[in-house]
Amino acid sequence: MxxxxxxxxxxxxxxxxxxxxxxxxxxxxxQLENPQSATPESVAAGEKIYKRYCQLCHGEDGTGSPPREAGFPASSNLVDSEWDHGSTDGDIYNVIQNGVEPEMAMEPWFDRLSETDIWNVVNYLRAIAKK
Ligand code: HEC
Incomplete structure (x- = not known):
């Protein structure tokens, strides 16, 4: 028993x-599909998150910056057409959610940003890349 x-x-x-x-x-x-359409509201919400959490490393205009500490990879340019870790909305979502191994200089944000937050940031990045 x-x-x-x-x-x-x-x-x-x-x-x-x-x-x-x-x-x-x-x-x-x-290959995650972006469920959040790029409405002005979504892009504006993404901009707030970007300015608060991402701008420090990736720059105000998203063009990235040199490494802040020796040995760290440079912060990626997020507004050009080069993507080191995949170029679809789903790839970018995964990088933001889970970070980039092994250094994790790009940290995972799943504990601080909701799924909707992350899609909004993806929409914001797409919007500033077009300008
Ligand atoms: C502490 C600095 C730092 C912060 C803060 C940061 N990142 Fe990053 N990010 C990096 C670095 C460094 C890389 C390059 C990682 C690598 O290639 O190993 C990167 C890479 C990326 C990539 C991959 C780019 C590509 O070419 O594939 C995306 C997308 C990204 N970051 C988005 C964001 C977003 C969105 C935020 C805010 C939620 C953010 N990052 C916050 C440092 C940072």
Whole structure:
């Protein structure tokens, strides 16, 4: 009785672990579609977030900056057509959400920005890149 209960419990925990891992993998590998259309409101919300959290490293105009500390990669230009970590909205979303390994000089923002926040920033970057 006790042993079979333990077995079921272990099976359940394993199952939960497996499904959880699969979900995270899917989020990272999928070509995510941007669900947030680039309305003026979305771009304005993205601008606020950019100015607060991103401008320090990527510059007011998004053109990036030299490394602030020795050994750190330079902060990327976010308004040219070169993307080191993928150019789709989904790729950019993933970089902002999960950071860039291994240095993590570009840190992950999932703990501070909601999904909507991140899509708004992506829309803002697209908007300033066009100018
Ligand atoms: C502490 C400095 C710093 C802050 C703050 C920062 N970044 Fe970065 N970011 C970097 C660096 C450095 C890289 C280059 C990482 C690499 O290539 O290893 C980078 C890379 C990126 C890239 C990938 C560009 C490419 O070419 O693929 C995107 C997109 C990006 N940052 C967006 C943002 C956004 C949006 C924010 C604000 C939420 C932000 N960053 C905040 C330093 C920063």
């Amino acid at each position: 006790q042993a079979s209960f333990m077995k079921s419990l272990i099976a359940l925990i394993l199952l939960m672990f497996l499904t959880h891992t699969t979900v995270i993998q899917a989020e990272i590998n999928n």
